[in-house]
Amino acid sequence: MVLPDVRLLLVQFIVHEHPVGRAAQNYLAHVDLERFGLAGQREQLWLRPCQGGDYVVACLPFRVYGLALNDRVRLSEDGATVVELLERSGHRVLRVLFTPRSDQDAFMARITGEVEIAGLAFEWSGKRHLAVDVPQDASPVRLFGVLQEEIDAQQAYWEWADVEAF
Template sequence: MIHADLSDGLDNCREQLWTRQLTEDTFEVACLPFFTYGICYRDVVTIDSNHLVTRVVRKSGHRTLRVALAVGHADRDQVHELLHGKAVDAGLPHEWLQGTYLAVDLPPGSDEAFLVEVLEPLAQTGTLHWEIDA
């Protein structure tokens, strides 16, 4: 496991990334980053002596669709179930964090339009925020 620095100058703000070690300081990302921009599933990264990512060596072509739910508890559960079902139906790998944050892997060549059709109206009402990172 390695870490990505999220602090922008503040100490100890990091995201753990599950990886597969390729060489002593080169790793392939084996998870879906929730908060780390510019790093996606199967990207190859290098680390420093503190196990912090220093750079992306090779992009995998995968993208990450991120969703943050911003609704009350009852609505959050309904939206969670809706989004979970869409990801499962599409066969897209996905991970949830605390039932509020969703990361969906978009493999090379995948079309996210069916998800955007669901996400955009919910974003317009303030129910959630979403983005796609490459």
């Protein structure tokens, strides 16, 4: 009898409920977040297969650093883990963590509306963590203004996902 690896039973998986690149066929692999200071956590990434056996990121990483939408990556031999960034797409991921508030659902709707007005793809992780795709040609000035108000009020904290390399 083969017993499961007990370490995997203790791992918290960060998942994407509504990945921006969901297609008829996607592939799931994970990234161990220990290398980014998040021991015991792994993020499940949605991928699209491309020619040559590589994959393209089809979601907006919530915790993984150095990856963005449409980046080309290589998987481990067993296909379970993203192990290498092969080519950057030119997209960036803006991540925002909002503080808890009593009107969380209304607040989420307002922020979602602002991101939609900016014409940007986005994903929520829970009700407080937002990831926004920012392509090279995007100019989300209005959205940045709205987010800056939250930051100035100490109601939000932000980072670019590429501040650390993959």
